[in-house]
Amino acid sequence: MKFHIMTLFPETIQKCLDYSILKRARDNNLIDINTINIRDYTTNKHLKVDDYPYGGGAGMVMQAQPVVDAYKSISENGSKKLRVIYMTPWGNTFNQNMAKDFSNEEELVFLCGHYEGIDERALEMIVTDYVSIGDYVLTGGEMPAVIMIDAISRLVPGVLGNEESAVNESFSDNLLEHPQYTRPAVFEGREVPNVLLSGDHKKIEEYKREVSIKRTMKFRPDLLKKAQLTEKEKKFLQNL
Numbered sequence: 001m002k003f004h005i006m007t008l009f010p011e012t013i014q015k016c017l018d019y020s021i022l023k024r025a026r027d028n029n030l031i032d033i034n035t036i037n038i039r040d041y042t043t044n045k046h047l048k049v050d051d052y053p054y055g056g057g058a059g060m061v062m063q064a065q066p067v068v069d070a071y072k073s074i075s076e077n078g079s080k081k082l083r084v085i086y087m088t089p090w091g092n093t094f095n096q097n098m099a100k101d102f103s104n105e106e107e108l109v110f111l112c113g114h115y116e117g118i119d120e121r122a123l124e125m126i127v128t129d130y131v132s133i134g135d136y137v138l139t140g141g142e143m144p145a146v147i148m149i150d151a152i153s154r155l156v157p158g159v160l161g162n163e164e165s166a167v168n169e170s171f172s173d174n175l176l177e178h179p180q181y182t183r184p185a186v187f188e189g190r191e192v193p194n195v196l197l198s199g200d201h202k203k204i205e206e207y208k209r210e211v212s213i214k215r216t217m218k219f220r221p222d223l224l225k226k227a228q229l230t231e232k233e234k235k236f237l238q239n240l
């Protein structure tokens, strides 16, 4: 899968996506991170990419020309129809379903705004998806792009090894993931739940589902409405 990231800070993006699982995925050519420096496309002789907002107001606005020309450089002059994601606090809130949907694309373009944003005309011309990573305001779209690329990449087949499988994890079935333990069995007097040491796989699965339900009830009760529970699990939930 190929990610194109249009940004004024390409080194930041490259550094943030070059360690651990994503580095391995890049080394194995499962994902490709192509950064495009928007500044390389400005026709301004002082390499300026922003200007004061029409109508007044605080800060600077990124100009349309370098953004649209940068896009043309990756889309065969606009003829290749690519999905272009603009990160903005007023977009649709990113979630696991969206990550899954984006992971089905072969190529994705991320447009990172900085300062007070980008001239609306450039957005109208090239953007297909407006996405926020939450109800707070950041200084730019670079960190949101990195977060989204991380969440999307790990759903690309082969990126996670078997041992890191994305099947049994938070949000995959509207339940939060169960707690995890590793050796030693007793740490500073705290014991690992006995059932996990029992070797009884049916009991262990039942236990994991129950603690997932418990945790979801505590932290994200809104998710439980959409979770598929057995009759026994529904009773367990009622008795919590």
Ligand code: ADE
Pocket (backbone or CB within 6 Å): 087, 088, 089, 131, 132, 133, 134, 135, 136, 137, 138, 139, 140, 141, 144
């Ligand atoms: N840019 C600035 N804040 C943002 C947010 N919360 N989500 C996505 N892009 C942003």
